[in-house]
Amino acid sequence: MQNTLSAAVLLIGNELLSGSIQDLNLSHIATRLEERGIRVRETRIVPDIEEDIVDAIDALRTRFQYVFTTGGIGPTHDDITSDSIAKAFGVPNVIQQDVFDSMKAYLDSKGAEFTPAAQRMAYAPEGAEMIYAQQSMIPGYRIGNVYVMAGVPRIMQIMLGGIIEQLDTGVAIVNKKIHANVSEGEIAAALEIIQNQHPDIDIGSYPQDKGSTLSDYRVVFMVKGTDEQDVDATCSEILDACSAGEFDAILAD
Amino acid sequence: MQNTLSAAVLLIGNELLSGSIQDLNLSHIATRLEERGIRVRETRIVPDIEEDIVDAIDALRTRFQYVFTTGGIGPTHDDITSDSIAKAFGVPNVIQQDVFDSMKAYLDSKGAEFTPAAQRMAYAPEGAEMIYAQQSMIPGYRIGNVYVMAGVPRIMQIMLGGIIEQLDTGVAIVNKKIHANVSEGEIAAALEIIQNQHPDIDIGSYPQDKGSTLSDYRVVFMVKGTDEQDVDATCSEILDACSAGEFDAILAD
Known part of the structure; x- marks a missing residue:
């Protein structure tokens, strides 16, 4: 970054x-x-x-x-x-x-x-x-x-x-989080394309252990970068990719 | 150890x-x-x-x-x-x-x-x-x-x-824990003497942040070693030291 x-x-x-x-x-x-x-x-x-x-x-x-x-x-x-x-x-x-x-x-x-x-x-x-x-x-x-x-x-x-x-100040990092009801394997290819299109953004993917939480989402995507517009665009593309595959996904608070 | x-x-x-x-x-x-x-x-x-x-x-x-x-x-x-x-x-x-x-x-x-x-x-x-x-x-x-x-x-x-x-097997480690209503400063000197008398035992001391837990103890002592008798003797001495200073202390589950 x-x-x-x-x-x-x-x-x-x-x-x-x-x-x-x-x-x-x-x-x-x-x-x-x-x-x-x-x-x-x-x-x-x-x-x-x-x-x-x-x-x-x-x-x-x-x-x-x-x-x-x-x-x-x-x-x-x-x-x-x-x-x-x-x-x-x-x-x-x-x-x-x-x-x-x-x-x-x-x-x-x-x-x-x-x-x-x-x-x-x-x-x-x-x-x-x-x-x-x-x-x-x-x-x-x-x-x-x-x-x-x-x-x-x-x-x-x-x-x-x-x-x-x-402390010295760098450019502040913007974090967004997406909850999606998809398995990592089903979305990995789309995610990699999005990552390649946004080289300055970090997209992290974290599978959730069903049963260890009350929520029903199966993966958390963490989207980070120093350019807020780029972060927002990346999030939109991830949400679109989930939607195209008929998986539920929302931007978390 | x-x-x-x-x-x-x-x-x-x-x-x-x-x-x-x-x-x-x-x-x-x-x-x-x-x-x-x-x-x-x-x-x-x-x-x-x-x-x-x-x-x-x-x-x-x-x-x-x-x-x-x-x-x-x-x-x-x-x-x-x-x-x-x-x-x-x-x-x-x-x-x-x-x-x-x-x-x-x-x-x-x-x-x-x-x-x-x-x-x-x-x-x-x-x-x-x-x-x-x-x-x-x-x-x-x-x-x-x-x-x-x-x-x-x-x-x-x-x-x-x-x-x-x-995996290879070492000698198993025995852990005991003591909760005490004492500040670290009030017990540090006694604790150091006990530590010196039990060189093979690790005595850890962890102040608790009052208000962050519901319990009322102020410090946790962790006592670890490979010789259970030595661990038990060390715990007894810590409990005695607290008692001598009129501080409440108990062996935790």
């Missing part, structure tokens, strides 16, 4: 990797980025193992314009994101005095102890710029083209909201 | 990557594999772009004992998994005569046309071993240590069920 910027998302955590905790961040990040013309081109999920995080960061930050991470910046022993990011950038993980002071003031005001575990959250790689989230004591940060955010969706969303305006 | 085998999961598809289609396969694959002592150590999501699929396959198949892929083996223009896997292995993508014949027989019996688009599904990389799924005309396949499966969850699950017994 033309004129779009690229990004990668790195989700950090053993339980995301084993599917025990369902990721809720990728979809939000991808949607917000697409509005700005930034396209997620790769997502990785890695465990809480320093070497794995370092390798992933190094691989992604050289290939994509932006890298967004979530998870592993809390106070517990398995929160090793900052140590790992510092290592990837070859800098020490250092105390952020402003963060330390405001955490201390907050905890003092509550009569709570500022434990060594909590103090770890006031560290970030040397040279990092903090990303504050009003509802969280612990900021995320940017270092180079890597944005480090919390794993808890509500906090991550606030952090992303705080930085989104600072 | 000792005595476990490693695997990677590669999810293929533009819309998985942008979160428009929610992945339902990772959790199932990871759970089935863990029962056999095989641990998912990395997951990647890549778009329907040949170069990206080839690069991911090459990176993963050399680092992990098994690689499981889902998606992109259907009849439409964006189904390029087999071409890409063949390229990664440096072999041609060739017709599988048995598959072709049975697809043709099936479609003939229905009076349906065997279109060129559908015929593409009878191709697989040279040397691949088919993985048949009773409810699908299109088999998956194994080539080297890479298992190529459908993206539709019901079909993928049948394919995985058909091959799971053939």
Whole structure:
């Protein structure tokens, strides 16, 4: 797709990797980025193992314009994101005095102890710029083209909201979706012709598992591009192709 | 974790990557594999772009004992998994005569046309071993240590069920989960001591976003290991640590 910027998302955590905790961040990040013309081109999920995080960061930050991470910046022993990011950038993980002071003031005001575990959250790689989230004591940060955010969706969303305006802007991507009661095999040939006629449009085709949803459509077509007229024309042609084959199809909301 | 085998999961598809289609396969694959002592150590999501699929396959198949892929083996223009896997292995993508014949027989019996688009599904990389799924005309396949499966969850699950017994077996992993009404900061120090006393156990700590669930616990601890007694002892110590701090905690089902 033309004129779009690229990004990668790195989700950090053993339980995301084993599917025990369902990721809720990728979809939000991808949607917000697409509005700005930034396209997620790769997502990785890695465990809480320093070497794995370092390798992933190094691989992604050289290939994509932006890298967004979530998870592993809390106070517990398995929160090793900052140590790992510092290592990837070859800098020490250092105390952020402003963060330390405001955490201390907050905890003092509550009569709570500022434990060594909590103090770890006031560290970030040397040279990092903090990303504050009003509802969280612990900021995320940017270092180079890597944005480090919390794993808890509500906090991550606030952090992303705080930085989104600072990102470079590509041409925004327009998404349309069609639900059709057709099997992929019955429409594949027509779809390929339409795709060839619209080389700048991405047409994705996703078979639906009947019985796993209440709806009766059997395939979803996703139509994406940076030129809204071209997207609309492509959708019309897909709807026409379904109609010509006497298959039901509608533009979804 | 000792005595476990490693695997990677590669999810293929533009819309998985942008979160428009929610992945339902990772959790199932990871759970089935863990029962056999095989641990998912990395997951990647890549778009329907040949170069990206080839690069991911090459990176993963050399680092992990098994690689499981889902998606992109259907009849439409964006189904390029087999071409890409063949390229990664440096072999041609060739017709599988048995598959072709049975697809043709099936479609003939229905009076349906065997279109060129559908015929593409009878191709697989040279040397691949088919993985048949009773409810699908299109088999998956194994080539080297890479298992190529459908993206539709019901079909993928049948394919995985058909091959799971053939995989090498590590020591099975035992998982326990604790819900606790404590903040991570309040328990981090105790948790780190427990972790240090049980070096073969993975203790994960996952803060929950109050308001996003109906339950009132604030953190989930995931406790994993290959020695059930060690897992149980670790859980008891976490429950005791919560109790000592007057925090509610229970072993979850």
